Amino acid sequence: MSGSEPVASVATRFVELEGRGMRHSLLLAALALLVAFGLYAAHYMEQSGHHVTGMSNQVVWGLPHVFAVFLIIAASGALNVASMASVFGQAGYKPLARLSVLVAVSLLVGGLFVLVLDLGRPDRLVVALTHYNFNSIFAWNIVLYSGFVLVALFYLWTLMEGRLQKHSRFVGGLALFWRLMLTTGTGCIFGFLVARPLYHVAIMAPLFISLSLSFGLASFMLIFFAIQRFRGSRCETTMQERLAKLLSLLVWTAFCLMFAQYVFAYFSTTQGDVARFVLLSGDVYTVVFWFGQVGIGTLVPLMLLHRCKRRSNVSVVMVSAAMVVAGGFAQLYVLILAGQALPLRLFPDKVIVESSFFDGAVATYVPSVPELGLGIGGIAFALFCICTGVKVLRLLPDVRSGAGLA
Amino acid sequence: MTKAKHGDTRTAQTLSDVSRRGFFRRVAAVATVPLTAGTMVVALTRAGNADEAVTDASRWGLFIDTTKCATGCDACVRGCNEEHGIESSARPEIDAQWIRKVVVEDTQSKHVTSLPLMCQHCADPPCVEVCPTGASFKRADGIVLVDKHTCIGCRYCMMACPYKARSFVHESLSNQKSYSPRGKGTVEGCTLCVHRLDEGQGRQPACVEACLSGGRAAMVFGDLHDPDSDIALMMAANQTTEIRADLDLDTGVRYVGI
Numbered sequence: 001m002s003g004s005e006p007v008a009s010v011a012t013r014f015v016e017l018e019g020r021g022m023r024h025s026l027l028l029a030a031l032a033l034l035v036a037f038g039l040y041a042a043h044y045m046e047q048s049g050h051h052v053t054g055m056s057n058q059v060v061w062g063l064p065h066v067f068a069v070f071l072i073i074a075a076s077g078a079l080n081v082a083s084m085a086s087v088f089g090q091a092g093y094k095p096l097a098r099l100s101v102l103v104a105v106s107l108l109v110g111g112l113f114v115l116v117l118d119l120g121r122p123d124r125l126v127v128a129l130t131h132y133n134f135n136s137i138f139a140w141n142i143v144l145y146s147g148f149v150l151v152a153l154f155y156l157w158t159l160m161e162g163r164l165q166k167h168s169r170f171v172g173g174l175a176l177f178w179r180l181m182l183t184t185g186t187g188c189i190f191g192f193l194v195a196r197p198l199y200h201v202a203i204m205a206p207l208f209i210s211l212s213l214s215f216g217l218a219s220f221m222l223i224f225f226a227i228q229r230f231r232g233s234r235c236e237t238t239m240q241e242r243l244a245k246l247l248s249l250l251v252w253t254a255f256c257l258m259f260a261q262y263v264f265a266y267f268s269t270t271q272g273d274v275a276r277f278v279l280l281s282g283d284v285y286t287v288v289f290w291f292g293q294v295g296i297g298t299l300v301p302l303m304l305l306h307r308c309k310r311r312s313n314v315s316v317v318m319v320s321a322a323m324v325v326a327g328g329f330a331q332l333y334v335l336i337l338a339g340q341a342l343p344l345r346l347f348p349d350k351v352i353v354e355s356s357f358f359d360g361a362v363a364t365y366v367p368s369v370p371e372l373g374l375g376i377g378g379i380a381f382a383l384f385c386i387c388t389g390v391k392v393l394r395l396l397p398d399v400r401s402g403a404g405l406a
Numbered sequence: 407m408t409k410a411k412h413g414d415t416r417t418a419q420t421l422s423d424v425s426r427r428g429f430f431r432r433v434a435a436v437a438t439v440p441l442t443a444g445t446m447v448v449a450l451t452r453a454g455n456a457d458e459a460v461t462d463a464s465r466w467g468l469f470i471d472t473t474k475c476a477t478g479c480d481a482c483v484r485g486c487n488e489e490h491g492i493e494s495s496a497r498p499e500i501d502a503q504w505i506r507k508v509v510v511e512d513t514q515s516k517h518v519t520s521l522p523l524m525c526q527h528c529a530d531p532p533c534v535e536v537c538p539t540g541a542s543f544k545r546a547d548g549i550v551l552v553d554k555h556t557c558i559g560c561r562y563c564m565m566a567c568p569y570k571a572r573s574f575v576h577e578s579l580s581n582q583k584s585y586s587p588r589g590k591g592t593v594e595g596c597t598l599c600v601h602r603l604d605e606g607q608g609r610q611p612a613c614v615e616a617c618l619s620g621g622r623a624a625m626v627f628g629d630l631h632d633p634d635s636d637i638a639l640m641m642a643a644n645q646t647t648e649i650r651a652d653l654d655l656d657t658g659v660r661y662v663g664i
Binding site: 046048049050051056057058060061119120121122124125127128131132133135136137138139142189192193194195196340344345346347348349350351352353354355356357358359363364 | 499518534
């Protein structure tokens, strides 16, 4: 396809998810059950207080934040496919652009579901939406998250409404800008924390952009392939190979930034102890880093996707994408939890020999069932939105139109 | 009539003298009792009351002389906990600690220092900067507080604080003090006993009072902007240190001996 082909000249016919009413209803019911479980977990945490979780005054952000951050940055990356079609003129991605936007919005909503329900006072959501401290990067992120949903929905409208399609390139460009700001902002939530040595590094924002591209595409691919299986259809080999190749490139990019993050830090005089903690002495965090983040999330998918022959095998591609997602959770678990487990540097030239508040000691954290339930509820909510969206809107390329599908 | 008038006048004068004498006696007694008890009275000359707007004419702070702070003494911690109704739970990791004792050892000299650690009431507080709703705020007089009505419990301020000086309330509370309200699901920290300050009666923060009662006098509270205040004089006479001075936060709590 020519890179300069206007996106507006859509030849693909889009349809809702066809037939299979009972299976679809059962799937929705199962997801609703998981969402209800998440809501109950949040209610339990809110009523009992956060003492029922693994979080404490030493580790203040836990598993819910791992889920929330994953879903939020994956939302940004899920829009890769639409951006490729609208902004970069890669018309081959066009048949999947609408689904890409729906997945992006749904993942973000799922992430916010977790983030909001983990608040100490989730009932004060209206306060968060009406009181802004614009010195706070967190407040800017609230604006970025809300704005992303609006921009993405408007973008979807331009993709779906014939009269507006001529604007889809511009709106797609705006959505691309917005999602890059969103992931930069999310990275800055950590990068601006001067107190925490693992976070307060310049690489945090580009790292988050890179992770979002990789996690988001992997999540999109899993969802897309699952929908195709549900439809009794499959992705055309060319499209599948294109997606797999792109995923391979993005995983490799994320790996390079991760490499820079830890290897440069390892040899730094100020960051060396932080890198050594994660790489060598951090117990569970070291294990999760090497096996989860590096092994499952990076090296194995890269090996699987390296050969063209393997990229044409849908099972291999699905397994690779699933491993990237699992590795993504591992990576965020290490980043968010290890960053807090590390003791604060209160007295650089002294050793803390006694403290009633665990100063100088590595903090412990064991995730609890309610936290896991809330996180799973967030994922289920995102999937529920996707399942509903594809059923009621014409977002899927028609199998019969031969648009990248077979 | 004239006699009577004179008599009345004398009587009035006598009564006036008596009441004036009594007044001075009472003032002397009020001033003497704490002094004889060994308490250092700090002139909180600019302390207002709850009805007056807080201004930046004052900046309240603490001077902590760690050479007077004894290892094993936790009078300040107990004083704070009692004042604010802070209780321990079965899980120390979730306990609120507005003030804590820390013992540090110099890596080279092996000199051991004991010190209390609490919110440092920074001039540029990271917790205030990051709070999305503005619930975390700094008063004009430098005291860093949390507005319990707008705190949503996101805990971002706890992530940002370099001193781990903030606590999240993990459990339901009982026996709260009316002057120091707390709330499950919100974040809290040292208030420098702002309720005492705003009374305008010159009362010290509970930790300082407890330290004085224990005979240590390691903590001095006062107005850093008042050149005649005890704290300003102590600061001028000693080389003080900020914890994490590298972060350039201009803390309101300064230490000697670390």
